[in-house]
Amino acid sequence: MNWDQARKLLHLSRDELPRGQEQVPSQPRMQSESPMVPRAGSLCVASGKGGTGKSVFTASLSSRLSRRGRTLIVDADMGIGNAHILQGVAPERSFVELVAGTAAPREVVARCDDRLDLIAAGSGVSSMAELSPFEMHRIAEALEQLETDYRYLVVDSAAGVSNQTVAFAAASDLVVVVTTPAVTAMTDAYAFIKVLLRSNPSADPLLVVNRAHSFEEARSVVKRMETVCQRFLSRSPRWIGWIPDDDAVIQAVNARAAIINHDPSAPAAKALEHLSMVLLEEFDRTRMRGLGRSLLSRVSYSPKLA
Template sequence: LGFLGPRGKKPGLLGRLALSASRTAPAKLPWTLAVASGKGGTGKTVLASNLATQLCMDGFKVAFFDADLGVANAHLLLGVQAHRSIAQVLGGKISLKEAALPSPFGPWIVPGGSGISDLASLSAHEFLRLARDFRAWEEGMDFLILDCAAGISVQTILFLQAADDLLVVTNPDFTAMTDAYALIKVLHLRDPGMRVHVVVNRVRYQGQEREVFERIQSVCSRFLGKELDFLGGLPDDDEVPRSVGARVPFVVGAPRSGAARSLRRIKERILDLRPAGAGGEPGLRPEGYGERLARALRG
């Protein structure tokens, strides 16, 4: 991803912009969790939107960025009419903060745009526009959750690489497990130190989530020497598709369901992951997601 200039040489204009992005004073900036999957259809967006909603219900300020650009639908699950989206930001009409829309369930979401093929392959200039805009939007938030596109495209890997932590959503299907490993492998080769957490969705019997995780962990240990973190599983619950149809997160519409109870347990484990910021104050840190995205662009 070295399209900002060759390594080892003096950076050009884009490179200087990327490098200067990290020269900022510590501020209250969110912990960033990128939610991803190796293939589509794992329930990634449903999990991400419900996690964001549950965090808001617990009193946290949550920014939600739909990074599945061009075919985005997270705003629908959060009950939002997307009269603004990332398309207007990249067109220079509004800022990222101005594009953020309030969900009736708490999160502030920047919709990723739908049916716009150009959004699936951003240029370096467009990525840097986003990187510069993130600071104004994310400052003061507790969490930034990114719902990333499934798979291992260059664009997806860039978004994932700049996050604090990665949450991989898979399910018991063999192809989902195989593609989850492929995603983890690509990210591990780029950043061996990245923390990867796994949630198994659509669990059909007690203990299946642990079985699926152990299969993925076994392959990662053998071929990558990488340890993963198991966050838990979500049951194959009829309340989930009902909530999607109603455009109401199941943690709101069916808070006593098995899916909601499992999601809350996963949320508690996620809260335990957040490190203290600079000077020991949670959330106070020298750089946010935008600065890290600019640095990832430099490659």
Template sequence: MTDQATRLRQMVGAETIPMPVSSAQAEAWAHVRVIAITSGKGGVGKTNIAVNLAIALQRRGHRVLVIDADLGMANVDILLGASSRKHLLDLLQPEVKLDDVIVETPHGVQYISGGSGIEKALEYDHAEKVLLQQKLADCAARADLIIVDTGAGLGRNVMDFILAADEVLLVTTPEPTSLTDAYAVMKAYSIYAAQKNLRLIINRVYEQKESREVALKLQRAAEKFLHMPVDCLGYVFEDTSVTKAVRKQLPLLKAEPNAAAARCIDALAESLLTGGEMRVKRGWKGFLQQIFKFST
């Protein structure tokens, strides 16, 4: 079985490098959950879900660390209201410590900006990879859950992260192009993942029934053509409050905690921890908002 140390080594592209492990580190690695959140295409709300899911998990008493590995659209810091002066790449400097690159955000969630360091990890020499491993190892002692916000699509960097993670949450929307690209990610994952643990999140749906129909399409395709069972973690309603929160540069759960989408993400966090099925209804206010296309 692939252990946590192996996965952490894979994250820095150095899975074959031996690394001394203390008993404290081994114990920490055994309990942390590494969750990659990805998508087949950009613009489906992946990062928004990653950030708000992290906050929902933190509110339930868990120490959460978010790593922004979306090199093309790195905007976790904007949504978290945090500014990082140092990135992952800066850990290669002997004087830079892990504490220097981890940002404590106003929302109780820890954050590391990947910068260009992750993309260049495969180019590092042996000594640089060992140094990165040693400094990143203590992330597991500082967090119960590590959420990696990957890029979209099937780039090598993206695949490295989703194959290294314990769990993968694949975000899609009901749009045909989004479904096609999501299936492409599922196909690649089914081929290369040694231990498969991928679940769907259907974003921007208008009702629960729509999310079930969308998930069923992908699930049937995965079973028929990929021979891979795929569960659906849940759904997030289409909600104008999401756009309003982004404009305020605030996480949705802080800006509009009672919004339909916020309640969905909160329920996703609960399902992620308990394994139960999420059930969120729009309610009468949500019904009126959707019918008249406005937010009160």
């Protein structure tokens, strides 16, 4: 991959893009192998860059999914995450206690409402951003235990392309990459997709453009992403929709709430409602592998050798 070339392409305006780089129509996926789904379907919300709207997206999507079935938010922005704030809860325990071995998996689960739970990331613990294989193993084991209690797991990712961040995405059944029209966000989204596909070549990343001011602007972001991804990765993320830049989102964040609940008629809330429907359909045709189980197979820690 030539990084400079990729960056240059992302800077080009829509009219300057090479022709013939339209999005490849999505391929239908295989039906779930078994009608019985023993483990939760998992979805990772990722981006590469911070501040693109991962937590805003996670809050509304999880709330919407929970109407269909019990849902667990996994705040994987370890040590600094704020997913709990957008659910208006202040959990006493988090992944920090789980990793330290001072709390059992079910003890770190906080209740947001009847059908929505959350594991908080903990705050102000920088060592959580670089977990050892043993610590990742503990998290994977905990998720493996918990995922049979839920229909959906939604991972609110950290920014960046660290092994730990990419491992959560690579182990998830669905991955949504959230970018904004900012060139830095697109560049980091591309970098994330590249590292994800290296880690899990069968991943089928889905793309959402957040904070666009029009459909045209969102479409132009998608064209640029597709062009660069096709050229350097020979693959494209699948565009599933966009969310307008909307002050109502900022008001919902300040009210510590998911916008689809706080202001359901706001344009951003309607877009998130639509995206949730699209993702429910994706889940219906995706084989659930089990996030904890997949993560366990990716963590290089072996208890026997320890």
